[in-house]
Amino acid sequence: MTPAPEVRTLTPRHSLELLAQMLRIRQFEDRCAQLYTEQKIRGFLHLYNGEEAVAVGIMQALGPDDAVVATYREHGHALARGVPMNALMAEMYGKRTGCSGGRGGSMHVFDVSRRFYGGNAIVGGGLPIAAGLALAEKLAGRAGLAACFFGEGAVAEGEFHETLNLASLWRLPVLFVCENNLYAMGTALARSEAVTDIRAKAAAYGIASAAIDGMDVQAVEEAARGAVQAIRNGGGPQFLECRTYRLRAHSMFDAQLYRDKAEVEEWRKRGPLITFTSRCKALGLITEEDFLRLEREAAAEVDAAVRFAEASEWEPVETLRRFVLAEPRA
């Protein structure tokens, strides 16, 4: 693993921003878990607790013209990308004010105005789409790139290998971000992969790749800025393996029989919020008051989002068949 870069570039303002984003995600996810037990949110719900540093760190390096493709564990990416929390929470409820009009739910968050293209719940299925978004940038002579998030489980899929090869062959501006949280649902990496060094798999396709501490938002941001710069300089696709950990269950139907509680507790100590907060405090970048204020602000935002979702209308049943095919834009 690459050591965390020095903290000298971190300003008080930026550290507050990073912390605020991670706190918003954490509180959103915790509230989703609660709403699930209240049966306000149904279906599959995959929470991002523990992995916040990855989405927040990567998004720092992207511009508004870059495209993002994420997985079914994508609430954090959507929030970090700027999808309004109200629209995201309404989507959790399946309300018509949701960012996908309520038709997608937790696993299918879309916001084309922010170039956020899902929310793909087929493991590995988003990678080819990201390659295509990147191909369009290249063919149209634009400077944008496509950032593609996926878990380490995806590396067992053919679409991973097909896409890495294609992106490297055509030197497409794709930032591949592997969120290696060690378990594909309940299957540990070593139980599904003959070679567990994911970074090496990307390197085998001729893609510049690095493994970084995905629990450290600064390390992620630093690596992402470097990778994005390399892509914009014409260096072709870049690959970041972010080593992270999922602190909650895979979904709400997971008794977590496949991992020790002690292991979870060990990783909890390395949680991105705890470590970053204490580092910033030690460096005098933020105070305890700052932290508490950010927590309150995040809680208030989540409360407002829940109120918004509760108050929103359901999509009328008469519209069921809309959008199966494209409709003319108003």
Place this chain on the structure above:
Amino acid sequence: MMSYREALREGLREALQKDPKVFLMGEDVGRYGGCYAVTKNLLAEFGAERIRDTPLSESAFVGAGIGAALAGLRPIVEIMTVNFSLLALDQILNNAATLCHMSGGQCPVPLVIRMATGAGRQLAAQHSHSFEGWYAHIPGLRIVAPATIEDARGMLGAALRSPDPVLIFEHIALLNREGELTGAAVDIDKGAIRRPGRDLTVLTYGASLFKCLDAAAQLAAAGIEIEVLDLRTLRPLDDALIMESVRRTHRALIVDEGWRSGSLSAELGMRIVEQAFFDLDAPIARVCTAEVPIPYPKHLEDAALPSVEEIVATARAMVAHES
């Protein structure tokens, strides 16, 4: 005179000339000139950026087509043959057909996928099937099957004008067939009556169209006038035209190179039952491919596929049926 293959190529050339956002990608479409020589010489004319040879990665390049379409380009993806399209089924079904609805209308996918389909060239059981009816099961896709020279040229342009994913199934047995271009406008919404008749409607598409027209000529000599309806679009089906014809002839025969169980022919038959049952003077009948993987030797392949003889015999029996 122009061959079906040349007509397909003309359609591609016109599309590429007309819109700089259009590009073609697929296996061997460039330097090789296309597995079935449809894309021959296009590389020299349009360059490697727009005529893109891909690795043998159906899922990746179909998915890349989806992504490029989402980003405003108009990609045409060629899949070498329908059997290989199964390697891209995840992208076609879970993404191309689904993203628009799942995103609340934000992500229409204006992607055109062309692929070779059908039997008749002794290519055996992994290059000869007809899965277009199977794709026609999927909401969110448009499925078209050009049979005539006109449609071979024009359906691509119409597909590119559609904001939805369109799958074009090009029958390999038609590639060398020649015909005249009239220059008429081509749509991808409607069926077409290729031969009018009063005694029976035969519903068909693709290469089977010409077997049905041959059968119609033979039957006409015996005083039986069958109407030959070319479906052209398999999803959505042109119910209005189908029912109008069946209500007029009171008999419906479906000729489909697909298998019959759980099939497009079953769907057509059921729609007629639902919408025109009381207009029928005879049970609906089907001539389909035998339910076997298509075998290699010519005599077995021929025996598996719908034949003119079987169409003639079935039509005769239906017309003889006393209502």
